[in-house]
Amino acid sequence: MNASPPFHADPDRVVFDRAELGIILTVYGRMVAAGEWRDYAMSFLRDVAVFSVFRRAAEHPLYRIEKRPKLRGAQGAYAVIGMDGRILKRGHDLPTVLRVLEKKLIRAVE
Template sequence: MQNLTPFPGQGQPDDQVVFHRRELGTIMGLYGRMVAAGEWRDYGMSFLREVAIFSVFRRTAETPLYRIEKRPKLRNRQGQYAVIGMDGRILKRGSDLQAVLRVLERKLIRAVE
């Protein structure tokens, strides 16, 4: 009989929250523009049981400047997406990822001016 358990580090789809392809495309589009503007330099992703996190860094060894979080359990309440600042404040929350990311795009416009 063949062992059908996942490899270490690979959970079942219900074990963790992930960003889907379109969500990652939207986030990486913003990330690329911010890197080109010299604002961001590195990123990290975490996929946990209740939340998927995309962290943005100015330098690799720092704490993240921003965290983009997806919490599906909050979908019907405040919205499943949130942008959280370095100090832990929620800068924007909602159910539309592009609308939530606009809070960071405003910072891109200021950086270019």
């Protein structure tokens, strides 16, 4: 019998760790509950991990949450990017960066 080897992270790809995903999915869940978001996708590439959120699955993403470890020493590894490609917030602390999305939630509920 040839058992499959245990899972090992690919050192050539950037990924979100469990804590980072928990933070992102908490915000995602609140936005889904508010009816703002309906779907998401994740991409793990050589230089960046991307969590994209959609209003509908067939659209372009409304926002991209990116992790770029190479920018950790400069402006910060995390960024929220709008549909038009503008960086809405960048920083070293993921919860702080994601607050830009919370402001959108407050506006949607008012």
